[in-house]
Amino acid sequence: MTSPGDSGMRETWPLWEVFVRASRGLSHVHAGSLHAPDEIMAVRNARDLYTRRAEGVSVWVVRAAAITASDPDAKDSFFESPQGKEYRHATYYTESDAVPHL
Amino acid sequence: MNTTTDVTTDARADARAAQIADEAGERRFNELLASESRVEPSDWMPEGYRKTLIRQISQHGHSEIIGMQPESNWIARAPSLKRKAILMAKVQDEAGHGLYLYSAAQTLGVDRETMFDQLITGKAKYSSIFNYTTPTWADMGSIGWLVDGAAICNQVPLCRVSYGPYGRAMVRICKEESFHQRQGFEILLELMRGTDAQKEMAQESVNRWYAPALMMFGPPDEDSPNSKQSMAWNIKRFSNDDLRQRFVDMLVPQAEILGVTLPDAALRWNEERGHYDFGDLDWSEFHEVLAGRGPANTIRVSRRREAHENGAWVREAARAYADAQAESRRGLVA
Numbered sequence A: 001m002t003s004p005g006d007s008g009m010r011e012t013w014p015l016w017e018v019f020v021r022a023s024r025g026l027s028h029v030h031a032g033s034l035h036a037p038d039e040i041m042a043v044r045n046a047r048d049l050y051t052r053r054a055e056g057v058s059v060w061v062v063r064a065a066a067i068t069a070s071d072p073d074a075k076d077s078f079f080e081s082p083q084g085k086e087y088r089h090a091t092y093y094t095e096s097d098a099v100p101h102l
Numbered sequence B: 001m002n003t004t005t006d007v008t009t010d011a012r013a014d015a016r017a018a019q020i021a022d023e024a025g026e027r028r029f030n031e032l033l034a035s036e037s038r039v040e041p042s043d044w045m046p047e048g049y050r051k052t053l054i055r056q057i058s059q060h061g062h063s064e065i066i067g068m069q070p071e072s073n074w075i076a077r078a079p080s081l082k083r084k085a086i087l088m089a090k091v092q093d094e095a096g097h098g099l100y101l102y103s104a105a106q107t108l109g110v111d112r113e114t115m116f117d118q119l120i121t122g123k124a125k126y127s128s129i130f131n132y133t134t135p136t137w138a139d140m141g142s143i144g145w146l147v148d149g150a151a152i153c154n155q156v157p158l159c160r161v162s163y164g165p166y167g168r169a170m171v172r173i174c175k176e177e178s179f180h181q182r183q184g185f186e187i188l189l190e191l192m193r194g195t196d197a198q199k200e201m202a203q204e205s206v207n208r209w210y211a212p213a214l215m216m217f218g219p220p221d222e223d224s225p226n227s228k229q230s231m232a233w234n235i236k237r238f239s240n241d242d243l244r245q246r247f248v249d250m251l252v253p254q255a256e257i258l259g260v261t262l263p264d265a266a267l268r269w270n271e272e273r274g275h276y277d278f279g280d281l282d283w284s285e286f287h288e289v290l291a292g293r294g295p296a297n298t299i300r301v302s303r304r305r306e307a308h309e310n311g312a313w314v315r316e317a318a319r320a321y322a323d324a325q326a327e328s329r330r331g332l333v334a
């Protein structure tokens, strides 16, 4: 388990990951990271750093240390399951290609 | 309990396992490069790749941060409220660019305090263009048009570098840069439509910035020994001379629209090459400035150091306040 980009206590301020929602109806998308002493300042800094041109209507901040990521060394086996399972995609079913509205 | 022999055997087995992991990592790394894919922070990468990237990205970040100074010098003196607001927005963008780049460098395992330290102790390099001074308002035009223009030329190809976080930072930066160049061009255009004195001011400024802007692409290819490796790693996409040529080719028609003369007697269209020829640059000046003997090296670094040191209490107070708040929340819960 790793937290991406976290440098622990070596920094004066902790690292936060920033997610921005571009407009209503869309997901929050990762925009980048920043340093801030607490969540209130993190949200303000995120606004100043990532939405200077009206790029967002909402921001989320999450402490980088609080993010759990999949183990980078185990990526092959971890993401193995969908492989060879093309039947999970509509494109697998070619017999019905010519059938309208299907 | 382990005997000494067991420990040695274990250590050997560990070393062997690490070696196998490295070999697999290296294969994967080479595959990623060969397929023009991206390397991400958690991937295996050669030490040289990591070191070169840390140097390149942090120098780039430092340039953005130091690059605020020549322009912030004019915010309070810009000729109108509109120009003040524009200049402030641009300088704020540059601060943002510095932060994006520092964040990207951090994913390679260097911390921000270390980078700050290298900058304020004069150990780190940054683009030597920012060691020139900005005595006139027209310099705000020249910086935007020529300096940001050269930076864009350099940065657009970097959006496709092999290191993911760096490429993503560059995409964001490039989106923001285009206004920088245009606002600079319009400052010069407005001056060139003005009085004789204003025209003269614009021309005099372009005279000073043209050659240093061309030198922003770095020394000629034959004097740039590390370029080849960087190009193989896809962390540099075009050679210094190719980028410089591309920039000159773009500048000439723009200068014609402005009505300014580029201070280069050798500048002429070469039908055969399909490019503009241009004169030799004074590389001894470049190396002088790079070595710290430019017009403003000392002041740039000392300003940065002052700002960093004077801000220390703010950073510490904010941290202490956040800790106290968190502490009292824990108290409430308990």
Ligand SMILES: [Fe+2]
Residues within 6 Å of the ligand: B064, B093, B094, B097, B173, B177
């Ligand atoms: Fe910039």
Ligand SMILES: [Fe+2]
Residues within 6 Å of the ligand: B094, B148, B151, B177, B180
């Ligand atoms: Fe810029």
